Amino acid sequence: MTAHDTKIMDLNRFDPSAPSDRLGERLKRMLARRFATFGGNSILFYKRPVEMVSAKGAWMFDAEGKKYLDLYNNVPCVGHGNERVAEALFRQALTLNTNTRYLYDNIHTYAERLLATCPAPLSNVVFTCSGSESNDLALQIVRAATGGSGFIVTENAYHGNTSAVHELSPSSCKGRRPPPHVRLVPPPESHRSGDGDPAGTLASNMERAIEDFKKNNIKFAGALLDSIFASDGILGGPAGLLKPALDVIHRHGGLLIIDEVQPGFGRAGKGHWNFARHGIVPDLVTMGKPMGNGFPIGGVATRPDLLEKFNRETAYFNTFGGSTLAAAAGLAVLDELEAERMIENADRQGEYLMGRLRELARTHTRIGDVRGAGLFIGVEFSKPGTREPDRESVTRLVNDLKEQGVLIGASGPFANVMRVRPPLCLSRDDADYFIGKLKTALEGMAPG
């Protein structure tokens, strides 16, 4: 089994060619409408897809009246149906929605509030519409600043969907080899490999990749790393994990882009940014998903000298990026994180959940590892008595749990890591509900 074979499992997609007799008329009709307009390959969750009708806090509700605890969606970080965000959108849409070529107070307030969460040298921000646009822009800034084109990413990275970012996202390339200007390094994994020094290994792999660029006359530009390696299996790692790699990158004149699109905005539980856990200051930080609680907004925080170099050769403008409406949504999210102390909550509930999951691991030997930070947790499943990936158990659990009212995902090159990534408003009761359902599902499986 190669990593690529598991991609479809990982996405846990609906298979349109499977027998549909148990789907019911309503679902069949909706699927027909969908495939007629989105094409037959548009990605749809679950063996039996779900028609959602509403959602509130950490819960979603389907057309059949069933409720689901949402441990999957990281976009609605301050909760589904959040009133502060909805009201901010309504008020701002009625008042003024325009681009950043006019002055408007809330745009500047948002930029200041956001940058106040970043370490000092990162004092400039460019707003975009998505994490993909953010990573794409970060690549442009790094190319302009270094004159290089060679980038390093991890083996199963996902950074977005534009042409340039797609080339740096091996997890969506369906087995194709990366282009010549891209080098892949193994993620700093230590459970399966038994590596006692993942930070050192990452650094020496970087060193090797940079040497290889030199040998091939490709000028090294930098590395693009998800600070929690979300699609590589959620590697929270020991504090300091990224420090030696950053030193190598800088020593060779490259820049480090840290992708906080998934772990950012408090999910990791210790402040706004997960990279801070590793005691580093990256050259650029990219943001997206939770930034507007579902309103499309992204951003790149960086140093003024880097932005200035880029602006000298490119007249960059983003029509919707940092619009007054986007700023209103972004401000409402920052307000809500603060007012409801959601980062502290992510930290507390994350610790609690990891404790309960480790308890389960003691009796359920399929669970090989529990790791992560805050409310971004990976539960790795291995075949009993080994460290061999057990994707079958995870695939089954994802679908079983959905039937039991829990939405959850899978991650990693072998899709054998259960991904726990709920809205940050998750309560202790919600956490207990999940553990109860997981326990039942595990007990329903053949002993392993």
Place this chain on the structure above:
Amino acid sequence: MTAHDTKIMDLNRFDPSAPSDRLGERLKRMLARRFATFGGNSILFYKRPVEMVSAKGAWMFDAEGKKYLDLYNNVPCVGHGNERVAEALFRQALTLNTNTRYLYDNIHTYAERLLATCPAPLSNVVFTCSGSESNDLALQIVRAATGGSGFIVTENAYHGNTSAVHELSPSSCKGRRPPPHVRLVPPPESHRSGDGDPAGTLASNMERAIEDFKKNNIKFAGALLDSIFASDGILGGPAGLLKPALDVIHRHGGLLIIDEVQPGFGRAGKGHWNFARHGIVPDLVTMGKPMGNGFPIGGVATRPDLLEKFNRETAYFNTFGGSTLAAAAGLAVLDELEAERMIENADRQGEYLMGRLRELARTHTRIGDVRGAGLFIGVEFSKPGTREPDRESVTRLVNDLKEQGVLIGASGPFANVMRVRPPLCLSRDDADYFIGKLKTALEGMAPG
């Protein structure tokens, strides 16, 4: 004077190095906040920037209590502060905002309503967050379908800001030469050149560019054309303008992407899509700006066979693209266009405005040409008695009109084309207001 020299004028940017003593304390404070966070090169309109505070319909209001007729902004197509859109956002944000991997009725209704405006073979749509993401995705689909990499665009085209689309946007490249896989062709201009057959000329320029790809062993992929050549000077052109070029592209196995990001959604006054005026069916149509009246949404409409080929090699997913919130905004825009008969209004007011502008041209010889379609009008200024570009008059008028309460832009490689591009709810009174202000401004200039 090269086309590149005029870029800054074209953008009509604020120059932070100019004396600031007349700006006032409030503006100076806001500018300082802006440059501290967005960097010194972020694009800001006008010699004296404007702080906006609200907007309604076709009008915007600044912090000094001054009102402006907005003939610049094409994003709020159904009007600033539109209530139908604001209410749709509010209701949907409270009900359910999630991605397309779950089923939800309004996503599918929106896809169906949108595709019903497109010619039959374009029966699939992929939603994105912006025109840039749409054009970037279209390039990926064309590369996958043709196996080619060579693209043709016009000399002063602008198609967006991602790495790949930027390479196809000479107007934002600040004079750098395009990369080897890009060929530039002159836009089908006929006023300055006196070309009586711009359609035929475009086709033979395409032919030549394709031959040049062959000579250089670059496989031709296709062309990316803005159907109204917005940044090349707004070339509405005679009906049928694009037909011969499309035939050439298809004869050589290429595909045509029509960029409707600016002219689309009824602006051109005859139906939803400007390309329809030319009697063609492109292979892909890209959409953006007005699609959600300021909510970030874009899309690519294409044929199922092209999308399927692309999906075979790429697992494309767009987190925010086509979310339930985006669909609610998109549906509200389609509803409003219909309920308020805005496309008919664009047609009617556009005809009226062009008539009045042509009247002005009879006494003001600086106006060399008035052209366009619906509410997308270009007014070309030339030095008296010549066809030599007169950018000075346009730059002065753009700033004068802003002082007189009219927001308007410039376009074209020489920034000598005044760009009239208001919200589609522009009234007859608004049109008369503009003509009155323009007449006064023209009369205030030295006779030319």
